[in-house]
Amino acid sequence: MEKKRTNPIILIVLSLFSLACLIPFWLVFMISVADEDWVTANGYSFWPGKFSLVAYQYLFEDAGKILRAYGVSASVTLIGVVVSLFVTSAMAYALSRKEFPLRGALSFYILITMLFSGGLLPWYLVYTRFLHVQDTLMALIIPGLIGGFNVIIMRTFFTNSIPPSLIDSSQIDGAGEFRTYFSIILPLSLPVMATIGLFTTVSYWNDWFTSLVFIQNEKLFSLQYLLTKTLMNASFLQTIANKAYSSTAQVTTPLESIRMAMAMIAIGPLVLVFPFLQKYFVKGLTVGAVKG
């Protein structure tokens, strides 16, 4: 009974917190379905006085561009996440094994990449001069493949939740390194895979800067870059409006409701991904896996 009395308070706090997360979404959604002139005249509002679906209609008519960008974002995210999980976990697994001779050196190497980065220019040079991946999807996939932090999280998971005796026993039963990794380790590490998978999904899906740096070809613009681009163009042109050519440069900023409608469309997949991953966030996987 004692415990139950604290429940409402927790409930209220959590509800307020969820509201704080939901209200901005609501506002964006409402502007996206509001009448443009009404927004211009009265500003943002949680319940616009006049509704119109013109923005979505416009996006629908311009669907080619948006769908293409959607495709780019989706394929980059999909390929990126799968490959990234594979490489990250493979590396983390190797680092988690005490028998691995280069363990210390490689861990240190990973730590270095977390502390220092080469900087934008060397990054650009390597990608354009050595790898020649500019204007290809590879340019969007490679940068997110391995994050030092993710490797360390996985390594910790492997060391803490997979008993070494389990690996020993599987090897006694005749499994090689790869067999051990694929049949024993991976199935046991679904929680960490789901967690890191979610991280990388979000970072791939939301990444626009890489597109800005490496992509010139309009056909390969990702959805987020398309969105960022319209906003950046608008704000940049506004800052220069008083400097150069307000009289000659005709600047058209994209309509408020269209920007918000694009944002709504871009949010979509991420909202859907999370519930599907939730079931993997379970504990107690390893209980009973080792014969006592």
Added chain:
Amino acid sequence: MKWLKKSSVVLSSLVLTSVVAAGCGGNNAANSPAGTAQPGSAASSGLKPYEVVMVFPDAPQNDNQRVQDAMNDYLAKTYPEMNMTVKLNPIDWGAWSDKTNLMMASGDKMDLLFTADWLGFQQQVTKGGLLPLDDLLAKYGPDIEAVEKDYHGPAKRGGKLYGIHTHQELGGAQGVYLNKELVDKYNFDLTALKSGKVEDLEPMLQTIKENEPGITPLVAPSFPLEAYYSSTNLDSIVSIAAINTVGTAADDYTVINSYTTPRYMELAKLTNKWYKAGYINKDALTPGLDAWKKIQAGKGFAFVSDMDIIADMEIGKAAVSPNGSIKAGREMLQIPLNIDRLQTGKMTATMYAISKSSEDPERAMMLLNLFYKDKELLTLFNFGIEGTHYVLKDGQVALPEGKTTDNVGYYHDIMWQLGNQMLNYTRVGEDPNKYQNYEKFNEQVSSNPSRIFGFVFDPEPVKNELISIDNANKTFVDGLKSGQLDPEESLPKMLEKQKVAGADKVIAEAQKQLDAWLAENGKK
């Protein structure tokens, strides 16, 4: 787990193949041969085929490639002896700074590059990213010289020329736009504005405020303290350093802090008063706010901004603004309150430069020169292909039947960026004499040069101070401009912060350099 094994193999092989494919196919575009050049002609001139890469800020155009091909056909037909092709490489406005800095730092091949003082021209020169153009211009730029020879001074750094100014209007006019409908409704007397003083707008704003609920009398963002103050009162040098031209003798070259003039205080107080009285919209500083849209929605009466350049402009003379009326979707009057003097800064606001990474600067200069002489080439660049992207109606450019600016495939308004703007067609709806008006206006402007026309300040010795001053200003300037801060209270605070940031040092440095320049030019 079998499927996992399989799929990972498939995936990694997929990734590998795409890496290989990218490695092979990534660079095809850069070295495509100039297929249209006629072989015979090249041999006679002895020039190897060369592709001139033009980098300029613009929204991406769907038909960029088609227009580029058309330009190349035209070049091959008309100037076979030059044996060059062009590659149009537009870069989005929003990505411009990041991208061009990277391209420059990494030495990517660029030939002609659009640049301007507000796009980091100074830094590009300092970093050594641009080539000096004096000799190239003398050799290959006769048509540039024909129209621009008097205006090279401002783009010189360390005695060498680094940018070629686009031939266009040499200044602007600032003033106030008024919603004509409301002017007629209340029979406003516009002759009051003959004074050129923005103060004389006040009675009108008051009338609108009292009688038209729901209409903002003065729509911001575009404030009296912005272009209007500096252009009417100052010959700006850098950041805060300027010469006060109001109430000082014509040979007075004292550098002052532009925020300390009595006029600044006056205007700041006025704006603050207007803001308090509710004449200015409260959301003036919201990013993304567009004054024209407010007017379009029927929610605004007036705003202070740069004017259209039309025939017979003079201070206080009201006329219908053609572009303004288009943008606002209703008849707009414009009344100039100031007509620019010839300013050094304006000459560096739109230029083309030649990048250090150009493999054949001579050819780049030849191409740039063509844009100052060849109307057809310029029209291809600005309006696209005739019949596809535009049609001519009575000598003006119009969209083809049934096309809109969105779906025509090639539509941009960047005539102001390149070449000799006076060669261009006008668009339907514009004054057919637009460019004659420009030429007339240029005479007006150039007959009245600023006291320090041609003087270029070298910011190097006070680089850090300039950045600190910028940061000090950030906290206050916007608030003062929009009238949200009380200048009595905030202005002294800002000046104090500027002092701490090194304002005095900047002003002393400006004075020192200016005195040296004056001595050099026998003005003192």
